Amino acid sequence: MSLLETNNLSANYGLFQALFSINLRVEDGEAVALIGSNGAGKTTLLKSIAGDLLSYGNAVSLEGTAVGKLPAYVRVSKGISLVPEGRRLFSSLTVEENLLLGQSSKRPGPWTLARVYDVFPVLYQVRRNMATALSGGQQQLVAIARALMGNPRLLLCDEISLGLSPVASNQVHDALKVVLDEGVAVLLVEQNIQKALKTSTRFYCMRKGEIVLNGNSATADLDEITREYFGVYA
């Protein structure tokens, strides 16, 4: 049984259908990449898994249990944490306060404030700074750490390298490696195909709300991906 499974998951915004019968899975401790161009439905898919968008009961299952109808805040207590697009740190709070908020669901696990500071020492240095006064890369680390404080089984990452310099982007992906080493599964949305394939073991490619390709990241055929990514068959 997979850690996460979606079952013909569909989603729409009013009259506009954004997802068409998505079937994907993430195994325990795995890193899976979700790639696709803008508007392909990647963020919508993450939102549906995280609970920002509700679905039919068994459209989303966590370890066999149907969670589709549960609202986002309940899914956090079940072990699904989302690092949202744009980071969404709380601007009136310091770094440490943001982190503390991450453990509101009180899920037991290895990730405590001390642990987070251990793994991300730079955060310890800036812990008393206002969260949004940090650099983009540091803010992204705060966002990831904050989601980790919920001790998730599955971490959903939405475009975590967006807008970051190459150096910062590498820092963030290194942080992800640490997370994976700890046994947390990651479903990662990434526009940068190279980075996505490097960090993941498997990938799914989306276009116009559907999954058009999937496979192993190590043996991925870049030409095939490029074709399916854009939907251009020369």
Add this chain to the structure above:
Amino acid sequence: MSAILESLLNGIFLGALYAMIGLGLSIGFGVMNIVNLAHGDFMILAAMMSYGISAWLKIDAITTVIFVLPLMAVLGYLLQRFVMSRTLGSGPLPPLLVTFGMSIVLQNTMQELFTADTRVLPSSDALSGGSLGVGGVSIGLLPLLTTVVTLAVFASLELMLRRTSAGRILRATSDDRSTVRLMGLNDGRVFAYASALVFALVGLAAVFYGIRSPFTPASGPERLLFAFEAVVMGGLGSMWGTLLGGIMLGLAQMLGEYIHTGYGPFTGHVAFFVALLVLPNGLFGRSIK
């Protein structure tokens, strides 16, 4: 000279009362983005509660605080949970309309049930009539107590917001309600607790207001207006701004009364519009989105 000094002090004391009344409004808007147009009427309701309880248990109004605060808190929680939560997410109009409706319903129901008689909350003569003489200036005990309580409430709230996890959650919710959900918190429940806090504050203000001023079921709207002016002058989103804004309003009204009895509210309104002209975001406000 001492007359002017007394007027000044009375203006400050009056302002402290306005700040206490406005605090609930300020938090309601800051955390939940809701302006409750029935704020003043709920305060009168609390004052009526205090009146009834003090008559029934034969205690003075200050003691009724023990009952009024929890009762109001429960009312606030229920109202948010079952009524106001339904108005969120459909734009600015529904909360305004519903609270406006509640205002009319409250005023007229109170009038039908309790008549339009003027009432005042009972307190010991020592408190309402007593005064301290300090350097030739006479300071009323009640206004002094009100000011001290106001300062204590503001300070406690500040502490709560800065140092406790509940305070952290409230601050986070006022920043970004939907991300709070991603932290595993039920934002609807956070709002309900925030509403309970707001209503408890309204209850507290009601007691101090009702001892000082005779009130009728129709007194609510004018209190809302003053509270609102205090909040806006101080700057939206700033708690301490509300305190200063209240004091500014109190002073402006005292100035009016000094000129001619009854002119107080008018100079208050004028001061409000002048402040809007000069400081569009209030003293400490952030620009509203």
Add this chain to the structure above:
Amino acid sequence: MMEQGNAGVGIGDKSLSVTRSSFGSRYLTVVLAVLVFAISVPWWADSATTHLLVEIFSLVAVAQMWNMLSSFGGVVSIGQQAFVGIGAYAFFYVANQGAWNPFLYLPVAGICAGAIAVVFAPLLFRLKGAHFSIATWAFAEMFRIGINSSDSLGAGAGLSFDRITELDRWARGAATYWLGLAVVCASLLTLVALLRSSYGVALRAIKTNEGAAESLGVPVAILKRAIFVLSAIVTGLAGGVAYLNALQVSPNAAFSVSWVAFAIFAVVIGGAGTVEGPIVGVLIFFALRETLSNYGAWYLILLGVAAICVTLFVPAGLFGWFKAKTGKGLFDLSFKVTHRQ
């Protein structure tokens, strides 16, 4: 019959044309008949009836202006009573001093209210949302208290329409009625004409998404202030007529928040965003008032509860719900944009 019109709103492209239709254009004879019937009322109805009708007309006018402001401009004012009072006082004051037929001075009500709106709009519009709304209330209160203390305007006792005695009873009642009819027609025409014009499209864009409208070149700030002033003018006229009907005006009545409260309830219960809705709402209001008049303030409580329930459960209002179900209405404000052949 369909009317052809060129909107050209922000679209310089003349290859598009906009078509609209209306009940009026389709059934012109019916509209004229209704109008003739309405004008004839003073000749066959008693004075109590015409008196009540003028009350209804003035509330409909105030309600339609509130409707225009909030549903089509996104401007929520709870200070419209300021203009009711300013209009009434201006009318009474000038008519009492004037030499001509007193009824001719009604336009002063609109002009005065409009002028004050122009002066205060920049100040009020510094605030947004609920804060703007409460500021409009403070604005009205300022006038109420100010006039209460002003002896030259009659202070708390107010003014009476002294020169009314110059006319006989029937003529007074009829003239008041016709002025009331004119005002309510003006309010309806203003609303319909505005909305069918390119400004109407722009206003609806503002209501839907202000930021997007602004980025398309819609002069949001100017339009909002313009309809604020326009609504003030018509509301002022309504105030003038309403208190002419009562033959006297006092500050606590004319500047009472009840004016805007009833207008809001009428619009909300009847159906905001439609022209027919507020009319339905006002009729319901008066029906309640007349039937429950012996029970004190209970009709107000009922009204408040109804407004709350409608807002929560039937947000489109009674007429809005009816229109959605049956697609029928008197005034068609919709339009189609097509490519010209």
